[in-house]
Amino acid sequence: MTGETYPYQTPILQIMFGFLRGYFSTDLAIDLGTANTLIYVRGRGIVLDEPSVVAIRHEGPTGKKVIQAVGNEAKQMLGRTPGNIQAIRPMKDGVIADFNITEQMLKFFIKKVHDTRLFHPSPRIIICVPSGATQVERRAIRESAIGAGARQVFLIEEPMAAAIGAGLPVAEATGSMVVDIGGGTTEVGIISLGGVVYTASVRVGGDKFDEAIINYIRRNYGMLIGESTAEQIKKEMGSAFPGSEVREMEVKGRNLAEGIPRSFTVTSNEILEALTEPLNTIVSAVKSALEQTPPELAADIAEKGMMLTGGGALLRDIDRLLMEETGLPVIVADDPLTCVVRGSGRALEEMDRLSTVFTND
Amino acid sequence: MSHGFEPGFGATLAAAREAKGLTRNEVAERLKLSPRQIEALEAEDWAALPDPVFVRGFVRNYARLLDLDAETLISRSAGGVTVTQTITAPSAGVRLGGSPVARWLLLPLLLAALFVGGVAALYTWLRQGEDAMLPLNQGPQATEPPPAPAPEPVTEPTPTASPPVAAPAPTPIEAPAAPPRPPASPTSAAEPAPDRQAAMRAPEANAAEPAASTKVSMRFSPTEDAWIQVVDSQGMRFSKLVRAGASEVVSGMPPFKLVVGNAANVNLVYNGHNIDLKPFIGEKVARLTLE
Numbered sequence: 269m270t271g272e273t274y275p276y277q278t279p280i281l282q283i284m285f286g287f288l289r290g291y292f293s294t295d296l297a298i299d300l301g302t303a304n305t306l307i308y309v310r311g312r313g314i315v316l317d318e319p320s321v322v323a324i325r326h327e328g329p330t331g332k333k334v335i336q337a338v339g340n341e342a343k344q345m346l347g348r349t350p351g352n353i354q355a356i357r358p359m360k361d362g363v364i365a366d367f368n369i370t371e372q373m374l375k376f377f378i379k380k381v382h383d384t385r386l387f388h389p390s391p392r393i394i395i396c397v398p399s400g401a402t403q404v405e406r407r408a409i410r411e412s413a414i415g416a417g418a419r420q421v422f423l424i425e426e427p428m429a430a431a432i433g434a435g436l437p438v439a440e441a442t443g444s445m446v447v448d449i450g451g452g453t454t455e456v457g458i459i460s461l462g463g464v465v466y467t468a469s470v471r472v473g474g475d476k477f478d479e480a481i482i483n484y485i486r487r488n489y490g491m492l493i494g495e496s497t498a499e500q501i502k503k504e505m506g507s508a509f510p511g512s513e514v515r516e517m518e519v520k521g522r523n524l525a526e527g528i529p530r531s532f533t534v535t536s537n538e539i540l541e542a543l544t545e546p547l548n549t550i551v552s553a554v555k556s557a558l559e560q561t562p563p564e565l566a567a568d569i570a571e572k573g574m575m576l577t578g579g580g581a582l583l584r585d586i587d588r589l590l591m592e593e594t595g596l597p598v599i600v601a602d603d604p605l606t607c608v609v610r611g612s613g614r615a616l617e618e619m620d621r622l623s624t625v626f627t628n629d
Numbered sequence: 630m631s632h633g634f635e636p637g638f639g640a641t642l643a644a645a646r647e648a649k650g651l652t653r654n655e656v657a658e659r660l661k662l663s664p665r666q667i668e669a670l671e672a673e674d675w676a677a678l679p680d681p682v683f684v685r686g687f688v689r690n691y692a693r694l695l696d697l698d699a700e701t702l703i704s705r706s707a708g709g710v711t712v713t714q715t716i717t718a719p720s721a722g723v724r725l726g727g728s729p730v731a732r733w734l735l736l737p738l739l740l741a742a743l744f745v746g747g748v749a750a751l752y753t754w755l756r757q758g759e760d761a762m763l764p765l766n767q768g769p770q771a772t773e774p775p776p777a778p779a780p781e782p783v784t785e786p787t788p789t790a791s792p793p794v795a796a797p798a799p800t801p802i803e804a805p806a807a808p809p810r811p812p813a814s815p816t817s818a819a820e821p822a823p824d825r826q827a828a829m830r831a832p833e834a835n836a837a838e839p840a841a842s843t844k845v846s847m848r849f850s851p852t853e854d855a856w857i858q859v860v861d862s863q864g865m866r867f868s869k870l871v872r873a874g875a876s877e878v879v880s881g882m883p884p885f886k887l888v889v890g891n892a893a894n895v896n897l898v899y900n901g902h903n904i905d906l907k908p909f910i911g912e913k914v915a916r917l918t919l920e
């Protein structure tokens with residue numbers, strides 16, 4: 269070990285068992301997202317930002333499974349793998365779809381952010397869960413983190429983490445509204461005095477946008493495109509509100525009728541049309557959250573508006589759409605992609621002060 | 630207070646708005662803010678505005694409406710957290726399932742090591758306690774300087790005699806730290822303390838004389854088998870099971886530490902004097918130190 273200081277030495281003494289291994293481990297906050305996994309290390313900041321993708325290779329006649337790649341490298345393999353390699357996204361709709369792979373992925377990432385090789389890292393981990401996750405899904409996330417070597421796991425609900433990360437005054441007696449549009453879920457939360465007043469989670473997010481684009485193009489063009497292409501289209505010219513300029517983009521895919529790769533051109537208006545359905549789900553989730561808000565907090569929100577976080581907040585004009593639909597000011601957080609992990613990181617740094625933000629189940 | 634905004638951002642916004650021919654109400658309508666808030670923004674009136682984090686969003690929205698670059702109005706240093714260090718994951722060949730053996734082995738090994746360490750610590754601690762008890766036999770005189778080579782023989786001790794009263798010289802030697810059994814001395818009633826000290830010093834005086842320079846020998850002659858261990862001041866160590874009827878002579882530099890098993894059946898002659906082991910027997914083993 270180098271001469272690093274470990275700021276948690278004193279409380280760790282109370283945790284008798286993990287003392288030694290804990291000494292060589294650093295506390296982490298993890299945003300285990302459907303699309304990306306981000307890790308915040310106490311005292312160091314965000315150190316890892318990789319897609320939640322694992323590539324598994326089936327080896328030889330014994331059928332042994334070996335991890336071929338994790339993260340960026342594995343993401344490039346998505347949809348391009350030969351028979352013996354499987355690129356898997358172990359998270360779906362914000363929760364674990366493949367328990368073992370998630371555990372391996374977490375273990376891999378946790379090991380990556382630790383310098384020491386001598387001991388298995390055994391950190392304390394704060395990990396985010398969608399507010400709509402069932403108890404079984406929460407337990408699965410907790411267990412997978414423990415399986416990946418965590419000594420202690422704290423769960424934090426994503427809207428809360430996003431609100432902290434966006435810099436909202438969560439601990440004050442004022443209502444704050446946050447809409448976190450992630451890869452798998454959209455979380456709407458209304459927060460006051462360090463607690464969640466109302467929270468809703470719909471399983472619509474970036475993935476659903478991609479899916480909607482794929483479906484739209486198949487229906488209207490008779491062309492099949494892959495997920496990566498759909499994501500590229502979304503990032504390039506996806507928008508949530510009709511803008512003044514119309515963009516065009518050339519897309520390549522396989523023609524369903526002829527079975528031959530072809531290229532064709534789509535416009536931003538078409539993509540807007542494709543995205544209407546998932547966007548409507550988000551809008552109605554936001555509206556129903558506002559309907560459920562106690563009047564005092566609603567007044568605060570009318571004054572300050574709602575905060576958009578998550579990768580979905582980068583969709584062009586999504587704030588405009590929500591503004592027009594709700595008639596409230598809508599603002600996009602600084603660096604929306606990292607809000608959740610930054611919020612979890614702050615909860616980690618100020619564990620004592622922000623102890624109320626963790627969930628118990 | 631700038632709150633992370635470039636100074637004069639309000640004026641810039643107001644100027645741009647007027648250049649576009651928009652009124653505050655129109656802007657408020659588009660941004661879903663109240664005209665009061667637009668006014669406060671342009672006047673940079675922080676008291677009328679919510680937290681800076683919201684204001685930053687408002688300014689950004691406002692700037693976009695006016696086709697301004699919001700980043701020129703907001704200090705870059707204020708918000709933006711960047712990924713400090715991204716670790717890429719080149720990762721081939723990690724076996725799925727990790728190394729389960731190492732995982733479950735580590736903890737038991739650690740526990741076993743702790744257990745062994747604990748037992749060792751306990752053992753040494755107990756041993757130390759034992760050793761600390763031994764010198765009890767020596768009593769206080771062990772630390773006293775050797776008495777004058779020739780103590781004046783006091784033939785008729787009286788109660789008022791001076792403290793270093795020596796008992797009539799060669800009484801049969803009791804062990805140095807014999808329990809309070811004052812030697813034949815008429816003064817015991819009146820002044821027991823100095824008297825006993827003197828009595829104890831007497832045999833020691835005899836024993837100590839040769840101890841200064843030469844080796845001293847002792848003979849064990851047990852009537853039953855007995856384990857005997859002797860350690861002298863030089864660290865010489867004798868330990869042996871001495872058979873019944875046999876006799877063993879040990880010589881070395883005093884003081885000696887003795888452990889005599891089955892002590893009730895062992896006769897010990899030390900430097901020509903018979904030593905009664907009875908006062909030192911606990912259970913069956915006698916532990917004592919001989920000067």
